[in-house]
Amino acid sequence: MIKEIDLEKLILIAGGHSAFQLLWAGVQQGVFDQLSENPGMDRAELCEKIGLQDYPAQILLTGLTALGLIRKDGDMYFNAPLTEQMLVSGKEGSGAPILGWQAQIVYPGLKHFVESLRQSTNVGLEEFPGQGNTLYERLTSHPGLEQVFQDAMCALSLQANDHLRHAYDFSRFSHIADIGGGDGTNAIALAKHYPDLRVTVFDYPSVCEIARQKVAEAGLGDRVSVCPGDLMRDPFPPDIDSVIYCHVLPIWSQENMLKLLGKTHASLPKGGSALIFNMMGNDDETGPLSTALGNLYFLAIASGQGMLHPWKVYEASLRQAGFSTIERISGLPLDHGLIVAEK
Template sequence: MTHVDDNAHLALRPFIKAHYHFQFLSTGFELGIFALLGRSPGLTAQEIAQHTGLNHQPTRILLLGCTATGLLRKEGDGYHNTPLSEPLSGAPDQAPASYLPWERQGIYRAIGWFGEALKQDTNVGLLREMPGTAPTLYGRLAENPDLEDLFHTMMSSVSTLVAGDITQKLDLSAYRSLLDVGGGAAINATNLAGRWPDLSVTIGDLPSVAESARKKVAETGLESRVHTVELDAFQDEFPAGHDAVLFAHFLEIWSADRVRALLAKAARALPTGGGVFVVTPFQNDEETGPLRAAYLSAYFHTIASGEGMVYTCSEYEGWFREVGLEPTDRLMLGPDTVVVCGRKL
């Protein structure tokens, strides 16, 4: 009989039990325990139960889960946040807190269809778990406005994380008019317009998103230079009159064939010398990581579209060349986001 090595069993435990870890984390967050202990460190189980409304034994079970996984620390009878959970006690619309409601309501059940999505080669998770009829996440979000809000809160916080880097490293001084395809909740558009006073930005997105982007832009006072248009990037030609095109967290959603077609569309819309900027999660050219590329690739295939993944910079640069764009640079934004830059020949 083969003897199972205890160390191997323990080493695999974080994978085997990952779903419990997420439940301790997201339930603790949803019940406001990390925010509560941020304000009032050292509360007892009984005091925590009074705030959450849970009965005594459910409270013990949740606190045991959180302390055993290192999310909370117990000192005497009192509970405290740890460096892991402390960042979750702050603003709910900022990362990492902003990730949790979306992961719980948008992803958690749907990603359980990962294997089936690979076998059927389509986004089974979305089709099984999110109400509605649209074939992609973005269409289905328009059918579920509460989820659409959660998604854009999460996405805005992701773009905010790299906002400092993008405004410092991406030199747009040569351009006057940027088309931001799939521009979402206007974070990149308003940051870039704020950084480059001679630049106008047009956000092109699906109708419900373009409408909320318009409201967000109005709150920033940049509406004379940041415009929004309804655009279906697949059905419509790109509006003329821009000398640069930004695809931020957009191309990786789609299949290689559709990425090529979108890049060709950008090239057609641009004058000679025009710029193309692809902001995307980074996958190294050896195709071994980093982890974020692996998570997001599974998410695009299982949920978002059933056809995309995080591509390498080399792949983008090859597609640039195929459609008449010259690759000019790769700019890292933080540890795992990159801008692949090109110019129309």
């Protein structure tokens, strides 16, 4: 049952821009990092550590306290347990890099949301000048922002792929193509967990370069390789028995997703598998909240055609592309799901 709105929630929505800026400032100024290292500091001590004067610090700390991100006990400040778990930089599972993407890409792009709705296209892309009609093409000429984006995806994938490698037995595959594989975070996690698995990361050349370095650092160059290309135009890597899309199919409309899955089907041998791993929308279009909020990015910025589609849309597209057995693996954390289909 979805809870209907109350006044507090309305205030939070209407002031969402301020709430986000407080959260981002908390990360940027190192408030959560400092309170993790030295819990119980008072404002004067915090001011010194985070390099702010007393007046702006008062505004920041009052906001973070009212949002429940930190707790004030007398004069002493502490991280809330979830803040300690998810927002401290450098901690395993930290979501801080995801906020970098929100602040530098999603936030400016969503200024154009209403106009994107009216024009049914990604008007927010004008914030990122360059060639191409998708954010991903544009990012190839913005190396700094491309790194911000890949760091965010890496953080999201690190949170999610722990569940991916346990959700399905990948040992039945010998060579998997990770299409739109980004910086290789998922490929590396799968290859580490499945010692006989080969993985090829397919992505734009500039992104493959980032992946190549990460793979080398992980010492997996013998089993994880990269294949630069455009997933819409160029052939997929040869000799594969499976294809995985991690956080990639939501970029596309159902029509383009169907084209991509048709190509996937043609690239696989009989018995080969296609896997789809990302946040899934409810089939009855009621949420969950994370995907409902995530959808705006796809319309206004990323491509102007995608969304975090409901499960049934992927399943219908797989069927239409010629796949037979289709398995839905639900209940994964962070509103993620996995769909496995066999040719």
